[in-house]
Amino acid sequence: MNKFSFNFGVDISGTPYSNTTLGLGCFETRRYNKILNDLNRSFPEFRRSRNKGCTLKKNKLKDVIKFLDDSKVHMYVLPFKGEDWNYHKQRYGQKGFFKEKIMACLYFMILSKASRAGYKNNVLIDNDSWMNLHKALHGARNWQMQIDMILTSQ
Protein backbone atom coordinates (compact mmCIF):
# COMPACT_ATOMS: atom_id res chain seq x y z
CA MET A 1 0.00 0.00 0.00
CA ASN A 2 1.26 3.46 -0.90
CA LYS A 3 1.62 5.40 2.35
CA PHE A 4 2.40 9.08 2.71
CA SER A 5 3.73 10.31 6.00
CA PHE A 6 2.09 13.38 7.52
CA ASN A 7 3.62 15.96 9.82
CA PHE A 8 1.45 17.39 12.57
CA GLY A 9 2.21 20.25 14.93
CA VAL A 10 0.08 21.22 17.94
CA ASP A 11 0.37 24.39 20.01
CA ILE A 12 -1.73 26.16 22.62
CA SER A 13 -2.50 29.85 22.69
CA GLY A 14 -3.45 31.16 26.16
CA THR A 15 -3.33 29.56 29.59
CA PRO A 16 -5.80 27.45 31.63
CA TYR A 17 -8.86 29.11 33.16
CA SER A 18 -8.72 31.88 30.55
CA ASN A 19 -9.66 31.58 26.88
CA THR A 20 -7.31 29.05 25.29
CA THR A 21 -7.10 27.81 21.72
CA LEU A 22 -5.50 24.58 20.62
CA GLY A 23 -4.13 24.90 17.08
CA LEU A 24 -3.07 22.10 14.77
CA GLY A 25 -1.32 22.22 11.40
CA CYS A 26 -0.83 19.23 9.11
CA PHE A 27 0.82 18.57 5.74
CA GLU A 28 2.62 15.82 3.91
CA THR A 29 6.18 15.34 5.17
CA ARG A 30 7.60 15.45 1.64
CA ARG A 31 6.29 19.05 1.30
CA TYR A 32 7.90 20.23 4.57
CA ASN A 33 10.93 22.02 3.06
CA LYS A 34 8.95 23.60 0.24
CA ILE A 35 6.36 25.07 2.61
CA LEU A 36 9.02 26.49 4.96
CA ASN A 37 11.06 27.91 2.05
CA ASP A 38 7.97 29.49 0.49
CA LEU A 39 6.95 30.92 3.89
CA ASN A 40 10.40 32.51 4.32
CA ARG A 41 10.28 33.85 0.75
CA SER A 42 6.80 35.34 1.21
CA PHE A 43 7.52 36.74 4.68
CA PRO A 44 11.28 37.47 4.78
CA GLU A 45 10.88 39.42 8.04
CA PHE A 46 10.21 36.12 9.87
CA ARG A 47 13.79 35.04 9.21
CA ARG A 48 15.12 37.99 11.19
CA SER A 49 12.66 38.00 14.09
CA ARG A 50 11.04 35.38 16.28
CA ASN A 51 7.69 37.19 16.49
CA LYS A 52 4.93 35.07 17.98
CA GLY A 53 1.50 35.00 16.38
CA CYS A 54 -0.02 36.99 19.24
CA THR A 55 2.35 39.92 18.58
CA LEU A 56 1.80 40.11 14.80
CA LYS A 57 -0.49 42.77 13.38
CA LYS A 58 -3.92 41.33 12.56
CA ASN A 59 -3.57 41.89 8.82
CA LYS A 60 -0.16 40.21 8.78
CA LEU A 61 -1.50 37.23 10.69
CA LYS A 62 -4.42 37.02 8.22
CA ASP A 63 -1.92 37.04 5.33
CA VAL A 64 0.06 34.20 6.94
CA ILE A 65 -3.05 32.08 7.44
CA LYS A 66 -4.15 32.77 3.85
CA PHE A 67 -0.68 31.73 2.65
CA LEU A 68 -0.91 28.47 4.65
CA ASP A 69 -4.38 27.80 3.24
CA ASP A 70 -3.14 28.38 -0.33
CA SER A 71 -0.22 26.01 0.46
CA LYS A 72 -2.74 23.29 1.38
CA VAL A 73 -1.71 23.22 5.05
CA HIS A 74 -4.67 21.72 6.87
CA MET A 75 -5.46 23.84 9.91
CA TYR A 76 -7.68 23.04 12.89
CA VAL A 77 -8.45 25.15 15.94
CA LEU A 78 -10.24 24.03 19.08
CA PRO A 79 -11.28 27.03 21.19
CA PHE A 80 -11.68 26.24 24.89
CA LYS A 81 -13.08 29.20 26.80
CA GLY A 82 -12.54 30.26 30.39
CA GLU A 83 -16.13 29.14 31.11
CA ASP A 84 -15.30 25.66 29.74
CA TRP A 85 -12.33 25.41 32.11
CA ASN A 86 -14.44 26.54 35.05
CA TYR A 87 -17.29 24.18 34.19
CA HIS A 88 -14.96 21.18 34.33
CA LYS A 89 -13.02 22.56 37.29
CA GLN A 90 -16.20 22.52 39.38
CA ARG A 91 -16.60 18.79 38.68
CA TYR A 92 -13.04 17.50 38.45
CA GLY A 93 -10.85 20.31 39.84
CA GLN A 94 -9.98 18.32 42.97
CA LYS A 95 -8.52 15.43 40.94
CA GLY A 96 -4.78 15.18 40.39
CA PHE A 97 -3.34 16.53 37.14
CA PHE A 98 -6.68 18.16 36.29
CA LYS A 99 -5.21 20.48 33.61
CA GLU A 100 -3.23 17.66 32.01
CA LYS A 101 -6.27 15.37 31.88
CA ILE A 102 -8.38 18.07 30.21
CA MET A 103 -5.52 18.66 27.76
CA ALA A 104 -5.35 14.90 27.05
CA CYS A 105 -9.02 15.08 26.01
CA LEU A 106 -8.40 18.14 23.83
CA TYR A 107 -5.31 16.60 22.18
CA PHE A 108 -7.28 13.48 21.44
CA MET A 109 -10.24 15.47 20.05
CA ILE A 110 -8.14 17.57 17.68
CA LEU A 111 -5.78 14.77 16.58
CA SER A 112 -8.58 12.32 15.91
CA LYS A 113 -10.33 14.94 13.70
CA ALA A 114 -7.20 15.77 11.76
CA SER A 115 -5.40 12.44 11.47
CA ARG A 116 -5.67 10.01 8.59
CA ALA A 117 -6.12 6.35 9.43
CA GLY A 118 -3.64 4.04 7.76
CA TYR A 119 -0.89 6.65 7.51
CA LYS A 120 2.11 7.29 9.69
CA ASN A 121 1.55 10.55 11.54
CA ASN A 122 4.48 12.37 13.10
CA VAL A 123 3.17 14.67 15.84
CA LEU A 124 5.17 17.52 17.36
CA ILE A 125 3.63 19.11 20.45
CA ASP A 126 4.93 22.32 21.96
CA ASN A 127 5.74 22.05 25.64
CA ASP A 128 4.19 24.76 27.81
CA SER A 129 5.59 25.54 31.24
CA TRP A 130 2.18 25.40 32.97
CA MET A 131 1.60 21.79 32.04
CA ASN A 132 3.28 18.44 32.62
CA LEU A 133 3.21 17.39 28.96
CA HIS A 134 4.39 13.88 29.79
CA LYS A 135 1.27 13.32 31.93
CA ALA A 136 -1.04 14.77 29.26
CA LEU A 137 0.45 12.60 26.51
CA HIS A 138 0.31 9.57 28.79
CA GLY A 139 -3.43 10.21 29.11
CA ALA A 140 -3.83 10.44 25.33
CA ARG A 141 -1.74 7.28 24.76
CA ASN A 142 -3.95 5.34 27.18
CA TRP A 143 -6.75 5.58 24.66
CA GLN A 144 -4.92 3.43 22.18
CA MET A 145 -5.47 5.87 19.37
CA GLN A 146 -6.59 4.15 16.22
CA ILE A 147 -4.04 6.31 14.46
CA ASP A 148 -0.41 5.36 14.08
CA MET A 149 1.40 8.25 15.75
CA ILE A 150 4.81 9.17 16.92
CA LEU A 151 4.39 11.77 19.66
CA THR A 152 7.29 14.08 20.31
CA SER A 153 7.58 17.26 22.30
CA GLN A 154 9.79 20.31 21.88
Add this chain to the structure above:
Amino acid sequence: MIRIVDFIASSYSRVNRKTLEKLEHFKILNSEIPGDYLRKVF
Protein backbone atom coordinates in the same frame (compact mmCIF):
# COMPACT_ATOMS: atom_id res chain seq x y z
CA MET B 1 6.59 23.61 12.53
CA ILE B 2 5.82 24.94 16.01
CA ARG B 3 6.00 28.48 14.62
CA ILE B 4 3.41 27.65 11.99
CA VAL B 5 1.01 26.20 14.57
CA ASP B 6 1.61 29.17 16.86
CA PHE B 7 0.26 31.35 14.01
CA ILE B 8 -2.70 28.98 13.57
CA ALA B 9 -3.55 28.92 17.31
CA SER B 10 -3.26 32.72 17.56
CA SER B 11 -5.42 33.32 14.50
CA TYR B 12 -8.68 32.24 16.16
CA SER B 13 -8.74 35.15 18.60
CA ARG B 14 -7.15 37.72 16.26
CA VAL B 15 -8.55 37.14 12.78
CA ASN B 16 -12.20 37.71 11.87
CA ARG B 17 -14.11 34.43 12.24
CA LYS B 18 -15.92 34.83 8.90
CA THR B 19 -12.56 35.22 7.15
CA LEU B 20 -11.34 31.98 8.74
CA GLU B 21 -14.54 30.10 7.90
CA LYS B 22 -14.16 31.01 4.21
CA LEU B 23 -10.77 29.28 3.99
CA GLU B 24 -10.77 25.86 2.37
CA HIS B 25 -8.35 24.16 4.78
CA PHE B 26 -9.27 25.87 8.06
CA LYS B 27 -11.67 24.12 10.46
CA ILE B 28 -13.03 25.38 13.76
CA LEU B 29 -13.90 22.49 16.08
CA ASN B 30 -16.51 22.22 18.82
CA SER B 31 -15.07 22.49 22.34
CA GLU B 32 -17.54 20.11 24.00
CA ILE B 33 -15.61 17.18 25.51
CA PRO B 34 -17.57 13.92 25.08
CA GLY B 35 -18.64 12.32 28.39
CA ASP B 36 -16.83 9.05 27.68
CA TYR B 37 -13.54 10.93 27.25
CA LEU B 38 -14.01 12.56 30.65
CA ARG B 39 -14.92 9.24 32.29
CA LYS B 40 -11.75 7.67 30.88
CA VAL B 41 -9.35 10.31 32.18
CA PHE B 42 -10.98 11.05 35.54
